[in-house]
Amino acid sequence: MEYIVSDKVKTLKPSAIREIFKYAADPTVVSLSAGNPAPEAFPAKAIAEISAKILEENPIAVLQYSVTEGYPPLRKAVWEYMQGKFGVGSDDDDIIITSGAQQVMDLYTKTTCNEGDTVICEAPSFIGSLNSFRSFNCRLCGIPVEHDGMNLEVLEKALQTEKNVRFIYIIANFQNPSGITTSLEKRKAIYELAKKYNVMILEDNPYGELRISGENVPCIKSLDTDGIVVYAGSFSKVLSPGMRLGYAIAPKPVIQKMVVCKQGEDVHTNSWAQMVAHKFMTEYDFEAHLAGLREIYKKKADFCMELLDKYLVPTGITYQRIEGGLFIWCKLPENAKISMPEFCKQAVLNKVCVVPGNAFLTDEAEQCSSFRINFSTPTDEQLEKGIKLLEKLAAEVL
Amino acid sequence: MEYIVSDKVKTLKPSAIREIFKYAADPTVVSLSAGNPAPEAFPAKAIAEISAKILEENPIAVLQYSVTEGYPPLRKAVWEYMQGKFGVGSDDDDIIITSGAQQVMDLYTKTTCNEGDTVICEAPSFIGSLNSFRSFNCRLCGIPVEHDGMNLEVLEKALQTEKNVRFIYIIANFQNPSGITTSLEKRKAIYELAKKYNVMILEDNPYGELRISGENVPCIKSLDTDGIVVYAGSFSKVLSPGMRLGYAIAPKPVIQKMVVCKQGEDVHTNSWAQMVAHKFMTEYDFEAHLAGLREIYKKKADFCMELLDKYLVPTGITYQRIEGGLFIWCKLPENAKISMPEFCKQAVLNKVCVVPGNAFLTDEAEQCSSFRINFSTPTDEQLEKGIKLLEKLAAEVL
Numbered sequence: 001m002e003y004i005v006s007d008k009v010k011t012l013k014p015s016a017i018r019e020i021f022k023y024a025a026d027p028t029v030v031s032l033s034a035g036n037p038a039p040e041a042f043p044a045k046a047i048a049e050i051s052a053k054i055l056e057e058n059p060i061a062v063l064q065y066s067v068t069e070g071y072p073p074l075r076k077a078v079w080e081y082m083q084g085k086f087g088v089g090s091d092d093d094d095i096i097i098t099s100g101a102q103q104v105m106d107l108y109t110k111t112t113c114n115e116g117d118t119v120i121c122e123a124p125s126f127i128g129s130l131n132s133f134r135s136f137n138c139r140l141c142g143i144p145v146e147h148d149g150m151n152l153e154v155l156e157k158a159l160q161t162e163k164n165v166r167f168i169y170i171i172a173n174f175q176n177p178s179g180i181t182t183s184l185e186k187r188k189a190i191y192e193l194a195k196k197y198n199v200m201i202l203e204d205n206p207y208g209e210l211r212i213s214g215e216n217v218p219c220i221k222s223l224d225t226d227g228i229v230v231y232a233g234s235f236s237k238v239l240s241p242g243m244r245l246g247y248a249i250a251p252k253p254v255i256q257k258m259v260v261c262k263q264g265e266d267v268h269t270n271s272w273a274q275m276v277a278h279k280f281m282t283e284y285d286f287e288a289h290l291a292g293l294r295e296i297y298k299k300k301a302d303f304c305m306e307l308l309d310k311y312l313v314p315t316g317i318t319y320q321r322i323e324g325g326l327f328i329w330c331k332l333p334e335n336a337k338i339s340m341p342e343f344c345k346q347a348v349l350n351k352v353c354v355v356p357g358n359a360f361l362t363d364e365a366e367q368c369s370s371f372r373i374n375f376s377t378p379t380d381e382q383l384e385k386g387i388k389l390l391e392k393l394a395a396e397v398l
Numbered sequence: 399m400e401y402i403v404s405d406k407v408k409t410l411k412p413s414a415i416r417e418i419f420k421y422a423a424d425p426t427v428v429s430l431s432a433g434n435p436a437p438e439a440f441p442a443k444a445i446a447e448i449s450a451k452i453l454e455e456n457p458i459a460v461l462q463y464s465v466t467e468g469y470p471p472l473r474k475a476v477w478e479y480m481q482g483k484f485g486v487g488s489d490d491d492d493i494i495i496t497s498g499a500q501q502v503m504d505l506y507t508k509t510t511c512n513e514g515d516t517v518i519c520e521a522p523s524f525i526g527s528l529n530s531f532r533s534f535n536c537r538l539c540g541i542p543v544e545h546d547g548m549n550l551e552v553l554e555k556a557l558q559t560e561k562n563v564r565f566i567y568i569i570a571n572f573q574n575p576s577g578i579t580t581s582l583e584k585r586k587a588i589y590e591l592a593k594k595y596n597v598m599i600l601e602d603n604p605y606g607e608l609r610i611s612g613e614n615v616p617c618i619k620s621l622d623t624d625g626i627v628v629y630a631g632s633f634s635k636v637l638s639p640g641m642r643l644g645y646a647i648a649p650k651p652v653i654q655k656m657v658v659c660k661q662g663e664d665v666h667t668n669s670w671a672q673m674v675a676h677k678f679m680t681e682y683d684f685e686a687h688l689a690g691l692r693e694i695y696k697k698k699a700d701f702c703m704e705l706l707d708k709y710l711v712p713t714g715i716t717y718q719r720i721e722g723g724l725f726i727w728c729k730l731p732e733n734a735k736i737s738m739p740e741f742c743k744q745a746v747l748n749k750v751c752v753v754p755g756n757a758f759l760t761d762e763a764e765q766c767s768s769f770r771i772n773f774s775t776p777t778d779e780q781l782e783k784g785i786k787l788l789e790k791l792a793a794e795v796l
Contacts, residue, residue, distance in 0.1 A: 001625050003598075003651050004564060009509045012658050036463050044457035051449050051670075059442035063638035065434050099497055099642075099664040106663045110533070111407045115513070132662035135508070166402060200401075227399050240461035242669035244497075253401050260410050264530035265504045266497040270668040271640035272449075 008115060008137035023348040030386035033353040035176065035326060036377040037237055038300065041293050043280065047240070050279045051272065062272050068263045069255075070097025070247070071274035077281045078233070078247055086208075087222035088231055094255040096262065099269045101206055101234035101246030104258075105132040107265070108167075108202055108230050108248065111257040113138050118162045120199075121169040122150055124329075124360030124368070126176045129169060129204065140362035141165070145175065147320060149182030152189050159197040167200040167230070172220060174207040174325025177360045177372035181323055187220050195226055206234040209290050211324040212298035227251040235277055237326070238290060243273035297326070297376060300383075304328060304375035307387040315394035326376040329357075332369045338397045340368050346397060352389035406513060406535035421746045428784035431751040432775040433574065433724060435635055436698065439691050439774075441678065445638070448677045449670065460670050466661045467653075468495025468645070469672035475679045476631070476645055484606075485620035486629055492653040494660065497667045499604055499632035499644030502656075503530040505663070506565075506600055506628050506646065509655040511536050516560045518597075519567040520548055522727075522758030522766070524574045527567060527602065538760035539563075543573065545718060547580030550587050557595040565598040565628070566591075570618060572605040572723025575758045575770040579721055585618050592626055604632040607688050609722040610696035625649040633675055635724070636688060641671035695724070695774060698781075702726060702773035705785040713792035724774040727755075730767045736795045738766050744795060750787040 023029055054062055069075065075095050082088040089095070098104050105128075113119070115137035121130065123142025133140060141158050143150040149172070159165060168190065172182040182190070194201050203220045221231040235245040248258060262268070280286065301322060308319055308328065316333030332343065344356040357368035375383055421427055452460055467473065473493050480486040487493070496502050503526075511517070513535035519528065521540025531538060539556050541548040547570070557563060566588065570580040580588070592599045601618045619629035628648040633641060646656060660666070678684065699720060706717055706726065714731035730741065742754040755766035773781055 001649070001651075003649065003655075004510055005655060006508065006510055006512050006515075008512075009655055009659060012655075012662075034463075039458045039462065042457065042461040044453065044461060047461065048450065048453035048457065051453055052446065055442065055446035055449055059440065059446065060437045061640075063440045063442060063445065063640045064437065065634075065639045099668070102662070103664045110404065112402055112404055114404050114406075117404075128662065128665065131658075135659055135662045236463075241463045241665075242459075242461045244664055244666065244668045251399070251401065257401075257403060257407055257410075260529075261407060261533055264410075264500070264526065264533045266501045266642055266664070267526065267639075268642065270497070270642045270671055272670055273668055 008135060011137065012131065012135050023353055028351055029348065030352045030378065030382050030389065032373045032375070032378060032383070032386045033355045034374050034377040037241060038296055038376045041296055042240055043289055046280060046284050047276055050276050054272070054275045054279070062275060066268045066271045068259050068268050070095070070269060071271060071278060074274045074278040077278050079249070081281065082233065082249060086219050088219050089249045090224070092227050092251055093249050094252045095247055095249050096255050096258050097269050097274060098246045098248060098262070099266055100236060100241070100244040101204060101232045102128055102132065103262070104230070104232035104246055104248045105129045105202070105204070107258040107261050108254070109133055109136045109138065110261050111254065112200070113166050117164040117166045119167060119169055120155070120158055120162070120165055121362065122171065122175060123362060124177050124357055125169065126171060126204070127360055130362065133169070142362040145178050145180055147180055149180065149186035150190065152186065152193070155190065156193055159193060159199065165197070165199045167202045168194055169202045169204065170220070171204045171206070173205055173217070174210065174322060174327070176207070176325065177327050177355065177357070178329045179320060179322040179325055179327050181217060184217050187217065188223065191220055191223050194228055201229045202232065203229055204232045206237050207325040209238050210294060210297050210326070212294055212301055214323040221249065230254060238293065239277055239280060243270070243277070245269065245273045245277055297324070300375045303380060304373070304383055307384055311387050311391040312394065315391060316398055317394060326374055328373045328375065329370050330373055333398060336369065336398050340371060343393070343397065344371060347390060347393055350389050350393050352386040354390070406533060409535065410529065410533050421751055426749055427746060428750045428776065428780050428787065430771045430773070430776060430781070430784045431753045432772050434775040435639060436694055436774045439694055440638055441682070441687055444678060444682050445674055448674045452670070452673045452677070460673060464666045464669045466657050466666050468493070468667060469669060469676060472672045472676040475676055477647070479679065480631065480647060484617050486617050487647045488622070490625050490649055491647050492650045493645055493647050494653050494656050495667050495672055496644045496646060496660065497664055498634060498639070498642040499602060499630045500526055500530065501660070502628070502630035502644055502646040503527045503600070503602070505656040505659050506652070507531055507534045507536065508659050509652065510598070511564050515562045515564045517565060517567055518553070518556055518560070518563055519760065520569065520573060521760060522575050522755055523567065524569060524602070525758055528760065531567070540760040543576050543578060545578055547578065547584035548588065550584065550591070553588065554591055557591060557597065563595070563597045565600045567600045567602065568618070569602045569604070571603055571615070572608065572720060574605070574723065575725050575753070575755070576727045577718060577720040577723055577725050579615060582615050585615065586621065589618055589621050593624055599627045600630065601627055602630045604635050605723040607636050608692060608695050608724070610692055610699055612721040619647065628652060636691065637675055637678060641668070641675070643667065643671045643675055695722070698773045701778060702771070702781055705782055709785050709789040710792065713789060714796055715792055724772055726771045726773065727768050728771055731796060734767065734796050738769060741791070741795065742769060745788060745791055748787050748791050750784040752788070
């Protein structure tokens with residue numbers, strides 16, 4: 001039987017990345033393709049303690065319906081944390097708790113985009129967000145990313161020529177997949193361009209707390225005196241992704257519309273997750289936990305870059321050093337005799353799995369000579385084994 | 399600043415029902431307007447036990463990313479339960495776990511409806527689902543509900559004349575808000591009409607396990623030999639709504655599209671909730687728990703109908719006796735001198751809160767002489783006090 005599929009979803013294909021994940025499930029394949037936090041990064045003991053406590057003291061609050069905006073004590077805790085630490089959130093803003101930051105992309109796109117409207121994003125960018133925009137039949141316009149952020153000339157040109165641009169989507173810190181951090185100068189320039197051309201900015205910051213070197217760069221939202229930035233925050237990388245907990249801080253009228261949409265989408269976010277996160281932020285040493293995470297990821301990132309220097313750089317593969325996040329972006333040499341999808345396919349056949357850069361482009365059919373490595377999920381042994389397998393392959397095919 | 403709002407969301411207004419809930423929050427007002435399960439219906443102790451166990455034995459599985467389709471053991475448990483007990487699900491079907499059944503309405507509408515497409519629903523119907531359909535700019539066409547389900551002539555006429563009808567939305571058991579159950583004859587007739595006019599059926603069954611008298615009527619999905627029914631199930635009324643756990647059983651191509659959409663919406667449903675529900679279904683006596691719920695709700699419903707007979711029926715207010723669910727639908731007498739919204743407003747001023755029937759119509763401005771009473775949330779004392787307050791008001795204004 002032929003089922004009727006809406007126009008917006010008809011264009012939505014399961015991505016190439018999913019094909020790769022099939023191979024990654026093979027236990028004999030070393031997977032450097034995921035984006036999972038390191039298992040040792042979860043404060044499992046604290047979460048078990050808190051969980052026992054709330055289910056003992058206040059089970060009805062955990063189990064009964066709650067309000068769409070989010071558990072009020074968590075909203076307050078996140079608000080105070082983000083204002084105090086990052087200057088995110090003004091009197092004109094409000095906060096909504098969401099089922100992961102992914103839902104911020106969904107809700108904000110739903111509230112502001114008609115089918116055919118344009119979303120400007122970095123190229124490459126996070127495939128989950130791109131698919132969320134695609135699922136509302138948005139036109140994607142990718143702006144090439146340089147070592148310090150989007151190419152500003154291409155961005156301004158796009159703002160001048162693209163029709164019905166609704167917002168600029170940006171991961172300013174340790175971008176997924178490129179690993180780059182947008183400089184303060186470019187953040188300011190992007191903000192001014194958004195203002196000049198009357199479009200909003202959707203700032204997605206899942207990795208902001210995972211800086212392992214260099215100086216913190218202010219969030220674009222902290223510069224937002226005009227009410228044009230929607231900030232998406234996530235607990236996935238600082239607490240647990242299985243909880244599905246995120247939030248948006250944005251101008252009040254935007255949050256109001258997102259609340260109405262969320263009510264029709266999932267009523268409210270799982271209460272257990274909200275109450276656990278609240279207690280973890282307010283009754284435990286959240287800053288010490290974050291410092292611990294940075295230590296874990298610094299070790300892993302440094303080790304990964306050491307391995308890359310030792311094994312891949314000599315083959316002609318290059319990469320940009322990162323200051324945080326979970327990903328490193330590797331580039332095949334100019335004169336490589338092999339295409340990127342073919343390189344990744346050969347890699348899988350040689351028992352190591354990385355993600356071809358095409359998967360992160362607005363048009364997957366476009367050429368791309370880079371691939372993404374994740375260092376947070378594999379163990380040190382797996383990482384070393386995987387990179388050595390890549391070295392062997394590179395020696396053969398490049 | 400004027401923010402750009404998409405066409406589909408522009409038409410989405412916070413409902414009249416929300417205004418009423420503001421009053422319901424006043425502790426001096428007796429609220430008969432909610433739809434919450436009775437607090438004593440939660441198996442809080444079992445959930446605390448299971449939660450402690452999974453966080454002790456397998457914390458990483460609770461806290462790490464999971465798959466979009468849902469936690470495989472839960473999918474299997476629900477599938478076997480629904481097939482074994484209700485004959486729901488065939489070889490051509492698949493199952494997806496969702497963040498509450500509300501998300502089934504959202505995902506299915508998203509996958510199949512373009513803006514302007516028509517959804518046929520019962521009139522009155524559940525406002526949360528109607529708002530979900532509205533949020534995709536669907537046209538709603540309401541079919542009047544009789545004591546045994548939709549009026550079939552009006553339904554067929556609508557199927558003949560409405561453009562681009564995508565599906566018929568139906569709550570066949572103990573409908574919210576009317577309390578009625580669609581007869582087997584009408585279920586079969588609605589199925590045949592859907593087949594004849596080539597539209598799908600979205601069968602929403604949140605209250606199916608809460609039958610307190612009469613005989614079980616087969617789900618429409620159990621009659622689905624043509625692959626035209628999407629079944630929405632929920633854990634909200636049988637386990638906990640705060641968990642936000644539901645599922646859809648539907649033809650494989652439909653589930654595939656829903657999975658792609660869910661990935662862009664919230665990646666996956668909270669893992670803790672999925673693992674708790676799985677263990678509760680498979681390691682505890684789920685049937686005994688359901689029997690306990692039916693006992694709780696039978697007592698409450700019988701008590702509520704006794705009160706209605708004693709206090710409201712003498713004032714000229716009528717109602718249809720229910721065989722399950724959480725709601726009773728009361729009707730003002732034909733010659734009432736007061737409009738329904740005015741009656742509900744006066745009720746709130748007299749410290750009792752019920753929901754005006756208009757709130758459940760496809761056009762809230764339409765006339766409606768009924769109001770909805772919920773008996774699951776209030777205590778016996780609150781219920782008696784509330785109904786006496788309604789009696790006093792009725793004596794004054796009818």
